[in-house]
Amino acid sequence: MSEEFSIGFLPLVDAALPILAHEEGFARAEGLSLRLVKDVSWATVQDRLLYGQTDAAHMVAPLAIATTLGRGRPAQPLSVPFVLGLNGNAITLRSDLAARVSPQGQLGDPALVGAALRAVVEERVAAGKLLRFGVVHRYSSHNYMLRYWLSACGIRPDKDVEIATVPPPFCADALEAGEVDGICVGEPWNSVAVERGAGTIVLATAQIWRRGVEKVLAMREPVLEERRAEVEALVRALRRAAQHFVDPAALGEHARILARPEYLGGNAELIERALADRLLLHRGDKLIHFPDFMFQYREAANFPWVSQAQWLYSQMARWEGMAVTQEDAARAGRVFRPDVYRAALLGTDEPLPGASSKVEGSLNQITAVSTQQGNMILEDNRFFDGRIFDPLDVTGYVADLP
Structure with a gap:
């Protein structure tokens, strides 16, 4: 049974x-x-x-x-x-806005798109009509990736732009209706917006944090x-x-x-x-390969790295004005259970990392890593702004962010 x-x-x-x-x-x-x-x-x-x-x-x-x-x-x-x-999300803007900030027919460079968007944001702030972005939940990687990118480009979330919650199946509807100027959502909802002519994909979240x-x-x-x-x-x-x-x-x-x-x-x-x-970035364009x-697999993609949980905690503390504490960082890290993953797959042909935590954003080339079982390489895992996250210093990391 x-x-x-x-x-x-x-x-x-x-x-x-x-x-x-x-x-x-x-x-x-x-x-x-x-x-x-x-x-x-x-x-x-x-x-x-x-x-x-x-x-x-x-x-x-x-x-x-x-x-x-x-x-x-x-x-x-x-x-x-x-x-x-890992990843699988994109940032899709109203097509008229996208035309002002992103190159046509290709994904833009996050720093360059952000700089161009900042100029538009400054115009809108001066006019008293802020741009509004839709994310799928207050506690989502979409929210934190969007905020990380905006703030690194000199745009202050909640001050220079508004960020609202829109459930994924309604993101294309909200963009089409003009309720938001951009969305950060998973597929297929970016593509639905593009097919309707409601928006243009300008960035993939994998460009903000590669892994x-x-x-x-x-x-x-x-x-x-x-x-x-x-x-x-x-x-x-x-x-x-x-x-x-x-x-x-x-x-x-x-x-x-x-x-x-x-x-x-x-x-x-x-x-x-x-x-x-x-991805089809804009209706009528050719598909691009990113x-x-x-x-979904390779490079321990399914492994619950404690350091990834703690990076998410760092962003939660950052955007909610929470005091960063070692106790809460440890509690956040314990949500991810590499011990269960290891126990389930020990003795199979699945490679298992030798560590349960790592410095996030530190790799810019293929790197062989120590393992408990099998052989494993990790590839580029950088953040677009070059910062790295050391889970042993969450307090210092958050204090140093813009």
């Missing part, structure tokens, strides 16, 4: 791994039966998880940390034993401890789904599965583009 795991998700391409683990039989091979529960907002995904209507969730990584630290609601400890992917953590598998900590063996089985099933996800021969099949009404309910062609790292736009 299979053990059932219910998993909440939003209709985004990076919900692919739980969906494929179910549809391709990887969960069944581990003795699990997955029940996938579709929602329309991260707030609802969070509520279902916390009130026990789901066992686990496809979740924006910062929300797992905020929930554990009690930001916005009473604290409930969550655990993340698996990262579902930025994005969605995770989150669950209540007591559920993980009570169902530890099943959680480890789920990690193995998701790892096999990730391996299969990046198989070029399977892209069309995966896109058709994800496009079904019970999952994304969208256009299979748009979904396949995202899977293949191809390698590793989405990053």
Whole structure:
């Protein structure tokens, strides 16, 4: 008899791994039966998880940390034993705005696009009509990536521009309706906006932080401890789904599965583009290829690095005016559970890093790293402004940010 795991998700391409683990039989091979529960907002995904209507969730990584630290609601400890992917988001602007700040037919340089946008922002501030950006949740990597980029370019979030919350399935609608001037969202919703002629993609978030953590598998900590063996089985099933996800021969099949009404309910062609790292930046243009736009496997992409959780905490503290404490940094780091990931995959052919934390943004070339098991290389993981994040000095890092 299979053990059932219910998993909440939003209709985004990076919900692919739980969906494929179910549809391709990887969960069944581990003795699990997955029940996938579709929602329309991260707030609802969070509520279902916390009130026990789901066992686990496809979740924006910062929300797992905020929930554990009690930001916005009473604290409930969550655990993340698996990262579902890195990046996969883009910044899409109204096309008239994009034409002023970004080169046509290609993704711009983040610093140059930011400098041009700053000039527009200054005009709007002087006119008393601020630009407004939509992000998918207050506690989302989209919010923190957008803020990181803007502030590094001399634009002050919440003072020079407004940032509002728009659930992912409504981001293209909000841009088309003129409620926002730009959106930072995952696929396929940037492409939906482009196809409607509502906007132009100007940046991928992978240009802001090359290996930025994005969605995770989150669950209540007591559920993980009570169902530890099943959680480890789920990690193995998701790892096999990730391996299969990046198989070029399977892209069309995966896109058709994800496009079904019970999952994304969208256009299979748009979904396949995202899977293949191809983007249509502006309606009528040619597709461009941006390698590793989405990053679901290789280089320990699924490994829950404690340092990535602590970088997210640093941004949470920065933008909420929280005092940075070693205690909270440690609590944030403990949300990510490399110990569970290691236990699940020890003895398999999956490479396991030798460390559970690293200096983020420090690599600009292919680098071999020490491992517990197998061989592993890590590639470019830089932030666009050249800063690095040392998890041993969170306080100093935040104090030095603009």
